[in-house]
Amino acid sequence: MPSSHPQPTSPQPCTHEPLPSWIHRACRWLTVPMLVAVEVAVLWPSGNDVAQFKDSVGPWFLSLVGKDVILNFILMAPLAFLLTVGWPKVKPWIWAIAITALSALAETIQWAFPMLHRRSLFANVVENSLGGWLAIALAVLLMSWASKRWPQHNNH
Template sequence: MAVLWPSGGDVASMKSFLGPPFLSEEGKDVALNLVMLAPLTAILTLAWPRVPWWAWALLGCLIGAGAEVAQELIPSLERRPSLANIAQNAVGSWCGAAVGQMVARLVERRRRA
């Protein structure tokens, strides 16, 4: 929801509130971009195990890139799209999907044991 919120100032205030208190404003922005899509890709990997985990990671990358493209194409949002945000979302997407895959493998091993 924050990705398409029409006020960058509101989003910055929210990030300041949500981010870890020991990080700078820029650090909070990076941290929140890293974790934005990780839970989604982890859950998708666990929920649909027949779909390769890397496909969910790629979907997360597309969602992150799509959000930044939307911010660029909709000037009324008053947001600043960033390639760095795309990269941070991508890293989070891959990490989330990889963690989901690792959890799925652990669960499978325990079932077999």
């Protein structure tokens, strides 16, 4: 005999896109060239060239070591930001794990292929990952702010 009480329904999944869809699509498209840029940075076959580049683009007031640290923080940040904004339904911690794994893979490749003449350091994994995590946090904050500012982009 059917119950006269309504059956509870499971909550509907949230399809949360806090920004206009064209921004998410643009971030998805920009992810590809950013991945290529990271690949070039990781696989460039000359540690000297990389050091000279870092010295030329890093903040003038820092030593070469300081520039190396700052630019390692920056390396994964744009990619992490693009991934987080481009795919807002993916949990941020998934992107954090992905960025950390990509950083570890980059250093492993540099270690495994000495013909690249690159130095592989665990500190680089930490620096790349922290920069990526900060970018993910910034993307989450931006999307949270946007969803409050422009609620019409929330599709629940």
